[in-house]
Amino acid sequence: MPAESEFTVTPYSVDGNVDYEQLLNQFGADKLTADQRKRFPDPTHPLVRREVFYAERNLDPFLAAANSGDDHALVTGRGPSGPMHIGHIFPFYFARYLQRAAGTTVYIPFSDDEKYLLKDQSIESISDHTRENLRDLLAVGFDPKRTRIVVDSADADVVYPVASALGKEITQATVDATYGDPENVGLSFYPAVQATHLLLPQLVEGRQPTLVPIAVDQDPHVRVCRDVAGKERHDVEKPGALLSKFLPSLDGPGKMSSSDDTPSILLSDDRETIREKIQTHAYSGGQTSVAKHREQGGNPDVDVAYLLLYYFFEKDDQRVQRLAQEYRDGSLLTGELKQLAAATIADFLEGHQQRREQLGPLHTELQPYRLTDEERRQALQTIGYPDDSLARQDSE
Structure with a gap:
């Protein structure tokens, strides 16, 4: 076991005894203040008031919009490589709290493509996990009028054109410095897809404060996206982040993982x-x-x-x-x-x-949460793609 001061935190692995204060220095994030905690919608969520969410990036614009009724959005996603456990679900219930208390628009990207690139699993296996995980997300109880669920493979007509445009703003040196040496060329490109996830609410619905509540190991995705959003050619705000400590695994404080030898408490457990x-x-x-x-x-x-x-x-x-x-x-x-x-x-x-x-067939239940044709067109036009409606009319 590494000494207490020796730990590694990346989006793909967490090793050692994590020093959360030291991470703030490494990542350049700010500690969540008492004043910021008070500005969350009443009643303040336990994750906030008990300092499980302990750090932030550019949180104030989101809180201001949430309190004034202005447009604002939240993005929190899922990588479907297995059944969901309790460590996976609490960000989604937190998002539901903000949606109900402040009218927050919630975007939920499913990175099934990343999990295929990262895990030793077949496309069929990842697809099975995606379907089961989607049912768990629908069971949370989001408002379909204010929620969009985006699955990378199913919504590739939007995700990949946008990612290609954003990918021009991300150098390989940035990827290597942030993530280390990627295992394959797909993972080298994936930061552009992650940036698409985090900027999609603004590409669809216009410039607005956007918050990404995530475990602290996922912060590199936000940092890369903020660099992309800072380019003058994109009329978007840099997304903010709300960083949480890790829900403990059963074998002790640390990150709850579904990939180690210690069992996790699954959402399906009796x-x-x-x-x-x-x-x-x-x-x-x-x-x-x-x-x-x-x-x-x-x-x-x-x-x-x-x-x-x-x-x-x-x-x-x-x-x-x-x-x-x-x-x-x-x-x-x-x-x-x-x-x-x-x-x-x-x-x-x-x-x-x-x-x-109580949910019905997945296709039926999921349909109200999917991007509409107009929202897809809007996202592509915002990033610079021409309206393809004439091409579609010519083909009809």
Whole structure:
């Protein structure tokens, strides 16, 4: 295990014990201030008020627009390489909160092409994961009038022309410096596709503040996009970012991953499976015996069951503070805390699963969330492509 000061954070890997303050210096982001937290729509989301979202880039224009009723957008996406776990879902529920509280337009790109380039999986496998992940996103409960879901392969008629135009603004040296040596030429080009995702709301609906709430390892995508947006030929604002800490994996604080040996809590898990995973695998901050725990207490700051409640699943601030205090003074045992976390997470996921089961055929459910023909034309025209309506009329 690397020493505490030795860690690596990139969009494709997170290794070592992450120092979040040091990351701010490395990435050049700013710490989220108390004043900025107060300016989020009331009631402020737990992810904000408990400092899970802890850093930002150019957040103030988004907050100003959200509070004044001016146009503003949010982009948060999904790379469909497997079933979704609880670490994947909380940014989408955060986006839903802003949509309901402030009327935020939400764009959700699905980077199925990137996952094919990055993972040792077939196109068919990635497509299967895409369909299943889409059903989970639809179960979140977004407003279709203010939400657009864009799948790179299915919406290539928009994504790739725009990415080609933006790709002219990104040098290979920038890609290498930001991401390291790409594994293939597809990944070399992919930052242009990511920039397309983040600028698409403005290309479709006009210049407006846009926020990208992401885990801190995804910040390089935003940095490259901000460089592209700063070019004079693009009439767009640089997207802002809201950077979060990692939801802990069951084996201890750090990034929850679906690719390591430790099981993740899947959105499809039933109550008993959730209980078994937490009881068996969740790292404990407690002592080695009940007597010792009663005497010395535990450490909620490293206890995964507590952290899952703190980060997202327990909405009541007073209760989450009380649990921490009871754990520290030894009156709350590790097993009791695990049982509470398992029950709370199961309650949340059962509601999500019920909404998912009520969905109809995917094509029917997804249609209201797709870009319209006019929105596709608008995006291409904004980036400089001519209107192709005459060509279509000639072919009819």
